[in-house]
Amino acid sequence: MQSPLLSVDDLHVAAGGVDVVHGVSFDLAPGEAIGLVGESGSGKTLTCRAILGVPPPGVTVSGGAIRLAGEDVSRYSRRQWDRVRGPRVAAVFQDPASYLNPSLTVGRQLDEVLRVKNGLDRRAARTRAVELLASMGLHRPEHVHDQYPYELSGGMLQRVLIAIAVSGDPDLLVADEPTTALDVTVQAEVLDLIAALRAERRLSLLLVSHDLAVVAQLCDRVVVLRHGRVVESGPTRRVLDDPADPYTRQLVADHREYGLDRLVTR
Amino acid sequence: MRALRLAVRLRPAKLALAVLGLVVVLMAVGDTIAPYDPLHQDTTAILAGPSAEHWLGTDYVGRDVLSRLLAGSRLSVVAAAEAVGLGLLLGVLPGLASVYFGRVFEWLSLRVMDGLMALPFIIFAIAVAALLGNGLHQAMFAVGVLLAPTFYRVTRAAAIGLRQAQYVEAGTLFGATRWRIVRTHVWQKVLPTVVVTTATAMAGALLVVSSLTFLGIGVQPPAPTWGGMLASDLGYLTQRPFGPVAPALLIIVTVAALNALADAIRDATGDGAPASAAPLHEEVPDAISAAVRR
Amino acid sequence: MTAAPAAALQADGVEVWLGRRAKSRILHGVGLTARSGEIVGLIGETGSGKTTLARAIVGLAPLHAGTVRVDGTPVDGLRGAALRRFRRSGRVQYVFQDPLRSLDPDVTVLDSVVEGLAIRGDGKAADRRARAVAALEQVGLDPALGDRLPGRLSGGQRQRVAIARALAVDPRVLLLDEPVSALDAANRNHVLRVLDRLRHEREVAIVMISHDLGSLAGIADRVVVLYRGEVVEEGPAARVLLEPEHPYTQRLVTSVPSIDGPRRPLITEGVHV
Numbered sequence: 097m098q099s100p101l102l103s104v105d106d107l108h109v110a111a112g113g114v115d116v117v118h119g120v121s122f123d124l125a126p127g128e129a130i131g132l133v134g135e136s137g138s139g140k141t142l143t144c145r146a147i148l149g150v151p152p153p154g155v156t157v158s159g160g161a162i163r164l165a166g167e168d169v170s171r172y173s174r175r176q177w178d179r180v181r182g183p184r185v186a187a188v189f190q191d192p193a194s195y196l197n198p199s200l201t202v203g204r205q206l207d208e209v210l211r212v213k214n215g216l217d218r219r220a221a222r223t224r225a226v227e228l229l230a231s232m233g234l235h236r237p238e239h240v241h242d243q244y245p246y247e248l249s250g251g252m253l254q255r256v257l258i259a260i261a262v263s264g265d266p267d268l269l270v271a272d273e274p275t276t277a278l279d280v281t282v283q284a285e286v287l288d289l290i291a292a293l294r295a296e297r298r299l300s301l302l303l304v305s306h307d308l309a310v311v312a313q314l315c316d317r318v319v320v321l322r323h324g325r326v327v328e329s330g331p332t333r334r335v336l337d338d339p340a341d342p343y344t345r346q347l348v349a350d351h352r353e354y355g356l357d358r359l360v361t362r
Numbered sequence: 363m364r365a366l367r368l369a370v371r372l373r374p375a376k377l378a379l380a381v382l383g384l385v386v387v388l389m390a391v392g393d394t395i396a397p398y399d400p401l402h403q404d405t406t407a408i409l410a411g412p413s414a415e416h417w418l419g420t421d422y423v424g425r426d427v428l429s430r431l432l433a434g435s436r437l438s439v440v441a442a443a444e445a446v447g448l449g450l451l452l453g454v455l456p457g458l459a460s461v462y463f464g465r466v467f468e469w470l471s472l473r474v475m476d477g478l479m480a481l482p483f484i485i486f487a488i489a490v491a492a493l494l495g496n497g498l499h500q501a502m503f504a505v506g507v508l509l510a511p512t513f514y515r516v517t518r519a520a521a522i523g524l525r526q527a528q529y530v531e532a533g534t535l536f537g538a539t540r541w542r543i544v545r546t547h548v549w550q551k552v553l554p555t556v557v558v559t560t561a562t563a564m565a566g567a568l569l570v571v572s573s574l575t576f577l578g579i580g581v582q583p584p585a586p587t588w589g590g591m592l593a594s595d596l597g598y599l600t601q602r603p604f605g606p607v608a609p610a611l612l613i614i615v616t617v618a619a620l621n622a623l624a625d626a627i628r629d630a631t632g633d634g635a636p637a638s639a640a641p642l643h644e645e646v647p648d649a650i651s652a653a654v655r656r
Numbered sequence: 657m658t659a660a661p662a663a664a665l666q667a668d669g670v671e672v673w674l675g676r677r678a679k680s681r682i683l684h685g686v687g688l689t690a691r692s693g694e695i696v697g698l699i700g701e702t703g704s705g706k707t708t709l710a711r712a713i714v715g716l717a718p719l720h721a722g723t724v725r726v727d728g729t730p731v732d733g734l735r736g737a738a739l740r741r742f743r744r745s746g747r748v749q750y751v752f753q754d755p756l757r758s759l760d761p762d763v764t765v766l767d768s769v770v771e772g773l774a775i776r777g778d779g780k781a782a783d784r785r786a787r788a789v790a791a792l793e794q795v796g797l798d799p800a801l802g803d804r805l806p807g808r809l810s811g812g813q814r815q816r817v818a819i820a821r822a823l824a825v826d827p828r829v830l831l832l833d834e835p836v837s838a839l840d841a842a843n844r845n846h847v848l849r850v851l852d853r854l855r856h857e858r859e860v861a862i863v864m865i866s867h868d869l870g871s872l873a874g875i876a877d878r879v880v881v882l883y884r885g886e887v888v889e890e891g892p893a894a895r896v897l898l899e900p901e902h903p904y905t906q907r908l909v910t911s912v913p914s915i916d917g918p919r920r921p922l923i924t925e926g927v928h929v
Binding site: 135136137249250276279280281282283284287291306307308309310312313314333336346347348350351352353354355356 | 702811844845848870871907911912913915916917918
């Protein structure tokens with residue numbers, strides 16, 4: 097096996113001095129997609145925030161290491177993170193609207209990232225931005241470029257956020273519940289987009305979700321968290337079809353209790 | 363309500379409340395503990411400095427300054443409270459009503475308040491004094507009326523955000539009357555804002571009583587008030603340069619305490635959202651659904 | 657026509673306009689029927705008008721045209737005191753999408769559940785509390801949580817409080833706006849079981865707005881598909897979800913992710929949202 101792109105080793109995260117993530121470990125190989133699943137309060141979001149170096153206020157990494165391409169980033173300074181974010185790691189979250197400035201056009205915000213991170217001049221940044229928006233499957237990208245966030249739907253905003261995320265050509269994309277707030281049809285489109293980007297760009301993916309079906313769409317492997325501990329991890333099909341841990345079995349059973357498949361069998 | 367309770371626990375708020383408590387005690391017993399009759403003129407000691415007999419000296423007709431300060435505390439504070447109370451009544455109720463009781467009232471009340479805000483303060487006070495007679499209550503009536511728009515505006519601003527709140531809609535769907543909605547859902551969200559404004563307005567009113575007295579409107583000599591003493595002492599600055607210090611200090615300390623209290627409440631209320639509205643970071647493990655699963 | 661008992665809820669030809677022009681139309685000639693003991697799923701994307709329909713039915717959005725009947729009696733014309741009297745009967749209850757916003761953050765859970773009964777003026781205070789406690793138990797919540805503020809509950813618990821508040825007044829018709837979309841599987845199952853029990857034990861007519869087709873497949877008898885303010889398809893849940901006829905419904909059904917692995921990628925031509 098080649099050396100992992102991301103290696104989380106015995107990660108402890110404390111909120112207000114009390115450990116809430118107790119020794120989470122997993123490796124993510126280049127080009128691989130891992131799903132981090134668990135119910136609310138399982139620590140999946142805190143783990144993901146710690147990996148991105150943006151823990152919520154009052155939350156700190158209290159032990160263990162997070163190695164990105166071999167370098168421990170868990171105690172990086174702000175300045176060090178600035179170097180890593182963009183070319184190495186980028187992220188998208190559940191509510192794209194809150195990550196965009198409502199008083200600037202989305203294009204201007206994408207241009208700015210391209211100019212700061214990729215050193216493009218104003219004109220080149222705009223050209224590149226429109227290209228990126230087009231490759232996100234957005235119709236009339238020049239038009240979208242000049243629109244304000246409130247003029248776009250949730251699905252379009254999430255595409256813009258993904259465009260911003262991949263603009264620095266990162267090795268790893270961290271997606272925290274990227275489709276939870278979207279309609280089913282839009283969710284499907286965004287999942288397709290992420291799958292296509294992975295194939296095109298050899299992008300590694302860390303997907304955080306409470307929805308096992310979403311994880312089943314994109315991920316090679318699954319890590320199941322409960323109360324801040326890994327209860328099971330392994331290839332997606334093996335974990336979902338033949339879960340070894342009773343908790344995972346319960347999660348899968350809960351998920352399967354209601355679903356379109358029931359109609360077929362009844 | 364939670365915000366208010368939270369605020370009172372802050373250190374500056376405790377200090378401010380202690381000072382205000384002292385002022386209230388002065389109001390209650392000020393004239394009985396005064397060493398001299400505040401109106402008694404001791405012609406042998408005019409504009410005297412501090413001494414064993416007169417701790418804070420005497421004024422331009424030989425009255426004991428300490429006694430006048432003590433005796434004047436009730437009149438000064440009661441006058442300010444009178445004005446603020448009237449402002450509250452004329453501001454808060456229409457402010458709430460303008461949000462919840464229809465467009466007609468909303469429009470009318472807004473225009474009335476605009477009109478009041480356009481009135482020049484001193485001229486209005488003089489007109490009221492001319493019309494209703496020159497006395498403390500008439501002056502405070504004028505001040506209270508002019509304070510109303512402030513209360514109206516802040517109450518309305520705080521309440522208008524709640525007009526579309528879903529828990530207000532939910533109450534409406536249960537068939538609640540507007541009055542009930544205001545009582546159960548709106549009032550306690552608006553209260554901290556109103557209390558902050560009251561404290562600030564109280565401070566302002568104390569100063570206004572002083573400046574009106576300075577102009578000869580309101581309290582009539584020889585009755586003592588803090589503002590009145592400050593005004594008369596200023597006239598004798600050359601003979602008794604430290605004269606205005608004692609009444610000024612009293613006014614400043616009381617006003618500062620009121621402002622500190624207002625600040626503390628504002629801090630505890632945060633950016634206007636009740637502290638309880640913030641969701642938890644880590645959600646409580648759901649014991650029931652765990653039990654159901656077993 | 658007169659022989660059949662009137663549906664618990666019947667809305668016909670509902671039109672909702674945002675402004676004065678037909679261009680601002682949000683709902684166009686929408687009909688929705690729910691019988692006692694029936695669960696009707698209302699499906700549609702963001703902006704399709706499904707929330708507006710529910711709000712129009714309970715009188716939170718003004719009807720431009722159309723009627724809403726509850727047990728055969730028109731209720732859309734009620735105003736003022738008559739409207740309040742009808743609302744106090746508690747016959748139609750609406751559960752908002754986000755309980756964090758529909759529960760007053762400064763009012764304890766129990767007091768929120770008591771509110772409907774208190775407004776109606778039912779019985780003594782102790783009596784109302786007992787009924788509120790019973791409603792909390794009915795949705796599987798520990799009554800000990802009643803002293804908490806909504807901010808101190810998990811998302812699943814809050815959603816159940818919102819449902820308990822509606823149940824406390826003993827409704828005939830229950831409209832729920834996305835009651836499970838924000839919940840994880842265990843909590844979702846719990847809420848769905850509560851609804852299923854209500855329909856059987858208390859014969860409540862339930863309208864459930866959802867874009868979670870899996871949940872609807874599990875409990876809905878019929879589904880109505882709303883697209884751009886119009887009903888484009890309706891019928892028995894199994895028929896609509898297994899053999900959808902309208903292109904939008906077809907697209908919707910093929911979009912549902914499955915735990916059993918990747919679906920075929922969507923063909924992005926055609927309907928674009």
